[in-house]
Amino acid sequence: MKYLKVIAFTHKQIELKELGKLMICQENLTDKLHHVKSAFDISEIFYLATCNRVEFVMVTEQVVDREFAKKLVDALGIGLCSGHMDTFLDAATFYEDKEALEHLLRTSCSLESLIVGEKEILAQLRKAYEDCKDAGLTGDCMRMFMSCVVKTAKEVYTHTNISKNPISVVSLAYRKLKDLKLCSNARVLIIGAGETNRNLSKYLQKHKFSNFSVFNRTLSKAQQLAADLNGEAFTVDDLKDYKKGFDAIITCTSAVEPIITPQIYASLLNGETDRKTIVDLAVPNDTAPEVLEQFPVNFIEVHSLNEVAKKNLQERYQELVHAEAIIEQNIAEFLTMLKQRRIELAMRQVPEKIKEIRNTAINSVFADEVQGMDQQSREVLEKVINYMEKKYISVPMVMAKDILINN
Numbered sequence: 001m002k003y004l005k006v007i008a009f010t011h012k013q014i015e016l017k018e019l020g021k022l023m024i025c026q027e028n029l030t031d032k033l034h035h036v037k038s039a040f041d042i043s044e045i046f047y048l049a050t051c052n053r054v055e056f057v058m059v060t061e062q063v064v065d066r067e068f069a070k071k072l073v074d075a076l077g078i079g080l081c082s083g084h085m086d087t088f089l090d091a092a093t094f095y096e097d098k099e100a101l102e103h104l105l106r107t108s109c110s111l112e113s114l115i116v117g118e119k120e121i122l123a124q125l126r127k128a129y130e131d132c133k134d135a136g137l138t139g140d141c142m143r144m145f146m147s148c149v150v151k152t153a154k155e156v157y158t159h160t161n162i163s164k165n166p167i168s169v170v171s172l173a174y175r176k177l178k179d180l181k182l183c184s185n186a187r188v189l190i191i192g193a194g195e196t197n198r199n200l201s202k203y204l205q206k207h208k209f210s211n212f213s214v215f216n217r218t219l220s221k222a223q224q225l226a227a228d229l230n231g232e233a234f235t236v237d238d239l240k241d242y243k244k245g246f247d248a249i250i251t252c253t254s255a256v257e258p259i260i261t262p263q264i265y266a267s268l269l270n271g272e273t274d275r276k277t278i279v280d281l282a283v284p285n286d287t288a289p290e291v292l293e294q295f296p297v298n299f300i301e302v303h304s305l306n307e308v309a310k311k312n313l314q315e316r317y318q319e320l321v322h323a324e325a326i327i328e329q330n331i332a333e334f335l336t337m338l339k340q341r342r343i344e345l346a347m348r349q350v351p352e353k354i355k356e357i358r359n360t361a362i363n364s365v366f367a368d369e370v371q372g373m374d375q376q377s378r379e380v381l382e383k384v385i386n387y388m389e390k391k392y393i394s395v396p397m398v399m400a401k402d403i404l405i406n407n
Helices: 016-022 026-039 066-075 082-091 097-108 120-134 140-159 169-179 195-206 219-229 236-241 262-269 289-294 302-318 320-346 350-365 367-371 375-406
Strands: 004-010 042-050 053-060 093-096 187-191 211-216 232-235 248-251 276-280 297-301
Touching (some): 016 053, 053 140, 066 082, 093 097, 211 219, 262 289, 350 375
Parallel strands (some): 187 248
Antiparallel strands (some): 042 053
16 A cells, blocks of 8 residues: 555645646546656556546555656646746645545545535546546556545445535525425526526426526526526516516525515515515525515525534534544555455465466376376366365465464
8 A cells, every 4th residue: 555645736725716727638638647657657547636626646656746746747738837836736735655545535525625525526536536447547456445435435424424414505595495395386586697596596497496587687697597497587677577476586696785675575476465485695685674574475594594504514524523433444444455455466376386286296296196097086086186276275365364464
């Protein structure tokens, strides 16, 4: 395991917008990795790139330090100027041996992620490895490391609550909506076509909601989101004249004054009197306080969601202790498995050597005696030799494993 090395550029030391400069174009990624694998005497390598990390994971006897990283990045033709190169190299973190494996395990379990508990990193890590494996860039060592990585991550996500409670406002807002049991054909008005509303509307669309009307200050942006949702598009000014009724309003704009005033809300009701739902994710709120005073409303606002998000995030951090215990246990198990694998590799020649001894005994040393035996005696001798051959192969293997593990 001492040859496992990692060069990591992550959000912890580098701004997210700067990390993109380290990305390698997927079109010629394989060729570039094959080039550095050969040029730098690297046995196995794979490359991981996400929105908050770029990492090179490799098996090599070479000393992997700042100078090595500079040569590697240069050889990959990323095209960094000297100033950027120095900045990135100063921020790089180098891992090797057991620390490298621990880093990979922590990364796969999202303990090193920008958002602790997000599961996407495991899928990204597996895909990065699989792509490089398919390209012939990795071998048996990386296969063993990745088996341990995947096993550990699955145990952490299964046996801890590190990812159970959502911490994004959008996810929490959807859960609140889900608890209200709106029917899938509920009339949903979306006010604002920014990222927050786009993400929440994707949740709704994924769960079979289909009746959308989108309002935005810029009509073209409303039309773009409405097209994605198979809905209708309007400007914000059209709210006062909208007469099709609604069951829920989702609003998030940058307006400094309330958009949903009592007058607008009464007009949108168009005579309906049942309790409606407003999801207001704007800061400050798009909903005037008087609306909540004058009408029956299920009101979901960003402030209350943020409080839940903070609580959930704290609970996730409390799960770190349990996750780290699982990681420690898996590292210990892996070290034992690695010892066993080394025994297997070291003793691969035992069967061949035993077969050579057998052939020499029968065909040379005791050739005359064997030839003088009748058919039945030869068959018995063959059975005895086959039995002993199997035992001579398996017994030393088992004993060697036991001796190594117990000592």
